[in-house]
Amino acid sequence: MNALDLVDLSRYPINDLTSPGAKLxxxxxxxxxxxxxxxxxxxxxxxxxxxxxxSDAEELAPRAHPSGGIGTAYLELPSNEWAADHxxxxxxxxxxxxxxxxxxxxxxxxxQLYELDALTRFIEAVLDRGTLYHYAxxxxxxxxxxxxxxxxxxxxxxxxxxxxxxxxxxAQRGGDFDVVARIRDGENENYDTVSAVLGGDDSSxxxxxxxxxxxxxxxxxxxxxxVTPIEGSTLRHVGLLAYDTKATxxxxxxxxxxxxxxxxxxxxxxATWPL
Numbered sequence: 001m002n003a004l005d006l007v008d009l010s011r012y013p014i015n016d017l018t019s020p021g022a023k024l025x026x027x028x029x030x031x032x033x034x035x036x037x038x039x040x041x042x043x044x045x046x047x048x049x050x051x052x053x054x055s056d057a058e059e060l061a062p063r064a065h066p067s068g069g070i071g072t073a074y075l076e077l078p079s080n081e082w083a084a085d086h087x088x089x090x091x092x093x094x095x096x097x098x099x100x101x102x103x104x105x106x107x108x109x110x111x112q113l114y115e116l117d118a119l120t121r122f123i124e125a126v127l128d129r130g131t132l133y134h135y136a137x138x139x140x141x142x143x144x145x146x147x148x149x150x151x152x153x154x155x156x157x158x159x160x161x162x163x164x165x166x167x168x169x170x171a172q173r174g175g176d177f178d179v180v181a182r183i184r185d186g187e188n189e190n191y192d193t194v195s196a197v198l199g200g201d202d203s204s205x206x207x208x209x210x211x212x213x214x215x216x217x218x219x220x221x222x223x224x225x226x227v228t229p230i231e232g233s234t235l236r237h238v239g240l241l242a243y244d245t246k247a248t249x250x251x252x253x254x255x256x257x258x259x260x261x262x263x264x265x266x267x268x269x270x271a272t273w274p275l
Contacts, residue, residue, distance in 0.1 A: 003112040006049030007119075012041065014122040022122075029126040029217065036181040037223040039126060040208055044215035045166070052109045053168045054212075057144055057237040060099045060108065063273050064146040065261040068095030073156045073198060073224060087195045092154035096227075097146040100139035102265040103273070110166075110239050114142045123164055123243060126217055135242035137250040138265035144168075147175060147236040153227040155198055157184070158220030165218065166239035167210040172232025177208045177216075180224040197224055210238075 004015055013022045029039035045053065070091045082088045104111045113119060114134075124132040135141040145165075152174075180197055183204075184190045197204070210216060218225075230236055253263045 001052075001109065001112065003109065003116040004118060006045050006052065006109060006113055008043055008046045008049075012044055012122075014118045017121060017125055026122075026125050030128065033126070033217065033219060036179070036206065037219045038179065038181070038208065039217040040210075041215040041217070042209070042211060043213050045213040047213075049109075050168070050213045053113075053166075053239075054237070056109045057146075057168050058235075060104060060110075060144050061097075061146045061235060061237070063103045064097035064099045064144065065259065066095070066097045067258055068093070068151075070094070071154055071156065073154070073194065075156055075159060087191045087198060090195070090198045092198070093152065094154045095147075095151040096153060097148070097151070098259050099144040099146065100260045100265070101142040102138045103269050104142065104144070105269045105271075110144060110168075111142060113166075114239070114241050119241075120243065123217060123241075127162060129161075129245055132243045132245060133247040133249075135244050135250070136248050137242070137256075139256050139260045139262075140251050141242050143240040143242075145236075145238045145240055147171065147227065147230045147238075149230050149232060151236075152229040155224055155226045157222065157224060160242075160244075161221050162217065162219050162243075164241040164243065165210075165216045166241065167212050167214040167216070168237040168239060169212055169235065170210070171230045171236040172234045174229050174231040175236040176228045177210045178226050178228060179206050179208060179218075180204050181206060182222050183224045184222050186222075194224060 007014060009015060012025055013019050016022055032039040070093050072088060072091060074088050120132055183193055256263050
C-alpha cells in the first residue's frame, strides 16, 4: 500500500508543501500552536484510511504491554524536597497499554504512515524547529496506545517539547483529552495554579475532540494534560509518532522495561503473538 492514500490530500496536501493549499494548512497549524500549544488537524485521515487503521489497531492490540500505578504531573520519583501537599507531590493513578515500534509488522498501515517521509517533512514545517528525525529508540519511535475500561492518564507535563498523535478509535465514553494550555513556562512553574487544577478546578480546562482521523501536534512540556478514564468495552486507540531534532535521541533501559516489559528490542517484528 501507499501510505499517502491514508491521508486526505485534498485537505492536507502534504505531498507538495510548496502548494498554496499546503502553505495555508501550515500557517493555520502554526497559529493554533501559538494560541493554545496544539494544532488539531481534523479529518487528516480519510474515512477509508480510518477503517484500515482501526483494523490494524485491533490486530496490534494483543501485543500491547500494560503499565500502571500512580504518578505525579511531573513524572518524577518521590522526593523529600517538596512538602506533602505540593503540586510535585500530588499522586494520581494511571493505566495504559503500549504496542512498541519493534513489534509492529512492516505491513502495518500505522507503521507505514509513520515512516512516510512526506509526513515527517510536513510536521517539520509546522513546528519550524529545523530538521526532524525519527526518534532513535527502537521501541519508542512509534507506539499504539491502547486504553480499555478503567484506563486513564493522570494530569502531567511531557518531558519532550512536542508530541504527535493520531486518533484512530474513540472509547464508548470517557477518554477525553483535557488540556490546560501553557500553564507554566521556563521562568515560572506556576505551582499555585497547577495545584488548583490538580485539586479539581476545571475553569481553564480545554477538551480537544480527538475524533478518529485527527492528527494532533502538541507542545506538552508546558501544557498540563490528561486522558480521562475509559468507560465501555470499545478500546481507545491512538498512534503516538515520535520525532526529535537530534538523530540519535533515545530512551533509557528503565523506561523501556516499564513501558514495554523488555529492555532489548526485537530485531524484526514477531510474525505471531503471543510468542
